[in-house]
Amino acid sequence: MNEYACDPMGGGKELPAYTRENLIAELRKRGGTHVILGLVEGETAGLVICFEGFSTFACRPLLNIHDIVVSRKHRGKGLSKLLLQKAEAIALKLGCCKLTLEVLEGNHAAQAAYRASGFTNYELDPRMGKAMFWEKKLSQAE
Numbered sequence: 001m002n003e004y005a006c007d008p009m010g011g012g013k014e015l016p017a018y019t020r021e022n023l024i025a026e027l028r029k030r031g032g033t034h035v036i037l038g039l040v041e042g043e044t045a046g047l048v049i050c051f052e053g054f055s056t057f058a059c060r061p062l063l064n065i066h067d068i069v070v071s072r073k074h075r076g077k078g079l080s081k082l083l084l085q086k087a088e089a090i091a092l093k094l095g096c097c098k099l100t101l102e103v104l105e106g107n108h109a110a111q112a113a114y115r116a117s118g119f120t121n122y123e124l125d126p127r128m129g130k131a132m133f134w135e136k137k138l139s140q141a142e
Helices: 001-006 017-029 079-093 108-116
Strands: 032-039 041-053 061-070 099-101
Touching: 001 061, 017 032, 017 108, 032 079, 061 079, 079 099, 079 108
Parallel strands: 061 099
Antiparallel strands: 032 041, 041 061
16 A cells, blocks of 8 residues: 555555554454455555445445555556456445446546446436545544
8 A cells, every 4th residue: 555655646655654554453443345465476466445335326235446556566467457357256246236436537547447447437417427526634633
């Protein structure tokens, strides 16, 4: 995750020390979390972190791919396709109606990989346009 965070597409800076020290323990506390590791010759080469969600329109579960990263030295080898296939297999086993993910507008390589795996922009009605992903950061009491 830290390699991804340091990449320009991940924000360009290391994860905070708290995150690096506590991420695995915090993920273990959350039900509906799925972590997929891609290994090449015993070395971690890729990672996908998914969270189960729910589609109210379909009244069925969905699986959100929250993070996907392929280590720089393993890019271009088809690993992202294999990781996405594994996420899809998990979603099908869970009875999910869809996989979701978010991608930066400028991340053309990731968009191409996602399109090749069958992903498309989300829209209900083309006249209303595509869905936009927004956030509101919340301050934390210390």
